[in-house]
Amino acid sequence: MNICDDASLLLNDLNTAQREAVAAPETHVLVLAGAGSGKTRVLVHRIAWLLQCQLARANHILAVTFTNRAANEMRDRIQKLLGYNPSGLLTGTFHGIAYYLLRQHWQLAQLPETFQILDSDEQLRLIKRIIKEAKIDDKVFSPKKIQQFINACKEKAQRAQSVVLMSTDRETQAALTVYQFYEQTCQQSGLVDFTELLLKTYELLRDDESLRKHYQTRFKHILVDEFQDTNYLQYEWLKLIAGPAAKLFIVGDDDQSIYSWRGARIENIQLLPVEFKETLLIRLEQNYRSTKMILTAANAVIRNNKNRLGKELWTNGTEGDPLFLYKAHNEINEAEFIVHKIKLLGKDYHNNAILYRTSSQSRVLEEALIDQQIPYRIYGGMRFYERAEIKDVLAYLRLAVYSDDDAAFERIINTPKRGIGERTIEPIRALARQQGISLWRASRLLLADNGFKGRAAKTITEFLHYIESLIEQTHTLLLSDLIKKIIETCGLPDFYLKDNKEEGQRRIENLAELISAARQFEIFNRDEEKPILTFLAHATLDANNDNANETNHVQLMTLHLAKGLEFKRVFLCGLEEGLFPHQNSLDEGNVEEERRLCYVGITRAREQLYLSHAETRYYYGERSYSRASRFIREIPAELIDHIRFNNAPNYQANVKNKNEKFAIGTPVLHHKFGRGIIVDKEGQGEFTRIQVDFSENDCKWIILAYSDIELL
DNA sequence: CTAATCGAATTTTTT
DNA sequence: ATTCGATTAG
Numbered sequence: 203m204n205i206c207d208d209a210s211l212l213l214n215d216l217n218t219a220q221r222e223a224v225a226a227p228e229t230h231v232l233v234l235a236g237a238g239s240g241k242t243r244v245l246v247h248r249i250a251w252l253l254q255c256q257l258a259r260a261n262h263i264l265a266v267t268f269t270n271r272a273a274n275e276m277r278d279r280i281q282k283l284l285g286y287n288p289s290g291l292l293t294g295t296f297h298g299i300a301y302y303l304l305r306q307h308w309q310l311a312q313l314p315e316t317f318q319i320l321d322s323d324e325q326l327r328l329i330k331r332i333i334k335e336a337k338i339d340d341k342v343f344s345p346k347k348i349q350q351f352i353n354a355c356k357e358k359a360q361r362a363q364s365v366v367l368m369s370t371d372r373e374t375q376a377a378l379t380v381y382q383f384y385e386q387t388c389q390q391s392g393l394v395d396f397t398e399l400l401l402k403t404y405e406l407l408r409d410d411e412s413l414r415k416h417y418q419t420r421f422k423h424i425l426v427d428e429f430q431d432t433n434y435l436q437y438e439w440l441k442l443i444a445g446p447a448a449k450l451f452i453v454g455d456d457d458q459s460i461y462s463w464r465g466a467r468i469e470n471i472q473l474l475p476v477e478f479k480e481t482l483l484i485r486l487e488q489n490y491r492s493t494k495m496i497l498t499a500a501n502a503v504i505r506n507n508k509n510r511l512g513k514e515l516w517t518n519g520t521e522g523d524p525l526f527l528y529k530a531h532n533e534i535n536e537a538e539f540i541v542h543k544i545k546l547l548g549k550d551y552h553n554n555a556i557l558y559r560t561s562s563q564s565r566v567l568e569e570a571l572i573d574q575q576i577p578y579r580i581y582g583g584m585r586f587y588e589r590a591e592i593k594d595v596l597a598y599l600r601l602a603v604y605s606d607d608d609a610a611f612e613r614i615i616n617t618p619k620r621g622i623g624e625r626t627i628e629p630i631r632a633l634a635r636q637q638g639i640s641l642w643r644a645s646r647l648l649l650a651d652n653g654f655k656g657r658a659a660k661t662i663t664e665f666l667h668y669i670e671s672l673i674e675q676t677h678t679l680l681l682s683d684l685i686k687k688i689i690e691t692c693g694l695p696d697f698y699l700k701d702n703k704e705e706g707q708r709r710i711e712n713l714a715e716l717i718s719a720a721r722q723f724e725i726f727n728r729d730e731e732k733p734i735l736t737f738l739a740h741a742t743l744d745a746n747n748d749n750a751n752e753t754n755h756v757q758l759m760t761l762h763l764a765k766g767l768e769f770k771r772v773f774l775c776g777l778e779e780g781l782f783p784h785q786n787s788l789d790e791g792n793v794e795e796e797r798r799l800c801y802v803g804i805t806r807a808r809e810q811l812y813l814s815h816a817e818t819r820y821y822y823g824e825r826s827y828s829r830a831s832r833f834i835r836e837i838p839a840e841l842i843d844h845i846r847f848n849n850a851p852n853y854q855a856n857v858k859n860k861n862e863k864f865a866i867g868t869p870v871l872h873h874k875f876g877r878g879i880i881v882d883k884e885g886q887g888e889f890t891r892i893q894v895d896f897s898e899n900d901c902k903w904i905i906l907a908y909s910d911i912e913l914l
Numbered sequence: 915c916t917a918a919t920c921g922a923a924t925t926t927t928t929t
Numbered sequence: 930a931t932t933c934g935a936t937t938a939g
Contacts, residue, residue: 268928268929269928269929270928270929295928295929296929297928297929298929300929301929319929321929322927322928322929395929396928396929397929399929400929431928460926461926461927461928463925463926463927464926464927464928559925559926560925560926561925561926562924562925562930562931565930582927616915619915619916621915621916622915623915623916624915625915626915742929743929744929745928745929746928760925760926760927761926762925762926762927762928763926763927781925784925784926785925786925786926787925787926795926799926820930822923822924822930822931823930823931824930
């Protein structure tokens with residue numbers, strides 16, 4: 203048996219198309235992989251195939267994903283499949299790999315060895331600071347807009363000097379000025395934002411021929427997952443690192459492109475076969491996840507999009523249940539319906555996912571789940587390393603490792619409050635700007651020159667001494683002990699407690715968790731040469747500390763977060779015009795992306811799919827009324843079962859105005875059931891009982907009324 | 915310098 | 930409704 207016969211075992215449980223992809227000859231391959239068609243499987247098997255057929259050694263292979271979740275999953279599955287962990291195989295996110303390259307070549311990239319990664323939050327803070335310093339009117343062009351502008355420029359590989367302005371209006375001019383200052387500050391403070399990671403490596407490879415040759419020779423096979431999410435810079439970056447010889451193995455699905463608002467270019471996937479001649483195109487259309495009903499619905503919806511490569515999912519699986527549709531009176535009623543159904547459908551709560559368009563929709567759902575005492579977990583929101591307390595402590599650490607880090611300096615100079623306010627900081631900034639030095643150096647200079655008056659001099663001295671003591675300890679203490687030390691001595695815990703007792707306690711617990719995380723890190727990275735730097739990068743690049751407990755919870759998340767996941771039962775809620783598709787997308791003329799989002803949502807379900815919409819819901823504290831989403835209409839009616847739900851035929855509340863006389867036909871508003879009219883009444887005074895029709899054609903609700911009923 | 919108060923803005927989110 | 934930020938009063 204030769205090696206390739208052995209490897210053919212890898213092909214055993216694959217279908218024809220998957221096999222064709224995995225065992226493809228050494229050319230470029232573009233795999234159009236529909237939802238649930240086993241794309242990760244193909245990717246992982248391809249790597250194993252290359253290794254086992256000895257087409258490549260592990261260090262010849264580069265595998266790129268977008269999220270850490272995907273990268274971790276890929277690594278796990280490769281190890282499971284091969285039975286060992288191939289050393290030298292480089293897998294990771296675009297940003298993770300770029301970071302790796304910059305750490306290797308920091309000198310060539312003209313960075314300090316201890317350069318720090320700036321997350322979007324810190325990037326925004328920095329931009330705001332610069333706007334203030336440059337005295338630019340932030341009402342003309344908001345900081346967020348400028349942040350987007352800068353990132354967009356970088357994603358087009360445009361430096362501040364080389365920006366090609368589309369328009370020369372005042373706003374754009376101002377944004378460009380900020381961009382210039384921002385670049386300067388980052389360079390000076392050794393700060394690299396997310397996009398900069400990619401841009402810097404891109405420039406490095408572009409401008410340094412020997413380095414470029416080195417990597418182009420090393421990587422003979424480059425595999426990319428979720429290619430539809432790449433932006434311009436990532437694509438250019440990829441082409442550069444691939445060079446003329448490397449073979450690309452690209453997996454993606456244009457129908458699941460839902461990140462255009464973040465710069466993802468669906469065109470890349472269409473461009474690839476044109477730019478890389480002799481690309482083998484393979485479609486994976488057999489779906490192993492969902493029932494026929496669900497797939498038919500998904501196909502029917504996505505068919506309404508004009509701009510697609512074309513693909514139709516099919517399955518050998520069962521017909522399955524029809525889709526269920528519930529029309530709710532309002533968002534509370536919708537939530538009650540979903541929770542009621544979940545309760546009815548058994549105790550395997552983790553089989554249920556509730557998906558929604560906007561995260562604000564989660565609150566009502568959460569309340570309904572609490573009300574019925576059903577365990578749940580909301581995904582998204584604040585992640586561990588994004589929490590203020592964690593970032594505060596890490597800023598101390600950053601300043602200790604690299605004192606010129608202005609972002610870290612600004613963050614903690616007066617956190618906790620030590621009486622260093624604007625009056626004191628402003629001269630430091632001025633000096634720093636004037637001399638072209640960091641805030642840290644400026645404050646030392648100013649102190650030496652007796653530039654601080656009275657109290658300021660004392661507090662600044664204390665602060666500088668404190669940081670200096672930390673700097674010394676970076677050489678002696680273990681990472682986790684250093685963090686522990688910082689927490690104990692910096693005064694943050696007391697500061698948090700003083701601000702808010704309960705919240706403060708939680709923050710302190712998180713700080714304890716940070717020490718554990720550092721300990722964990724030490725254990726898993728024993729031979730790490732620069733543990734502090736790597737830990738800090740890990741904290742920013744992989745902010746998720748998700749101890750995804752596989753416990754029995756209903757899962758709540760936005761549709762965006764659901765991509766790549768699957769659930770036995772999916773509740774897709776808030777299917778209303780204006781919400782989903784979202785009004786902003788309609789205004790921008792980007793319904794197709796919303797439709798792809800809907801397609802993603804539908805194809806998350808293995809067995810049952812519940813759709814729901816509410817006739818009215820609260821929106822920014824105001825009631826709004828909307829029609830059912832067009833996406834519901836795009837699903838063939840014969841696939842849909844309309845369901846009714848009668849959860850409160852006798853809703854009781856207290857009379858607010860006992861002597862009120864209610865006439866039949868009076869329009870009323872109820873916080874739970876929405877708008878209706880009084881159709882009947884019995885009794886009077888204190889125990890008046892009215893019957894209200896809250897939906898013209900459905901069931902009637904008898905209300906024993908009325909503190910929360912408003913007469914209209 | 916800090917605390918309180920008022921007003922504006924509010925899709926989606928990874929790295 | 931709720932949050933964040935800027936302005937204003939202590």
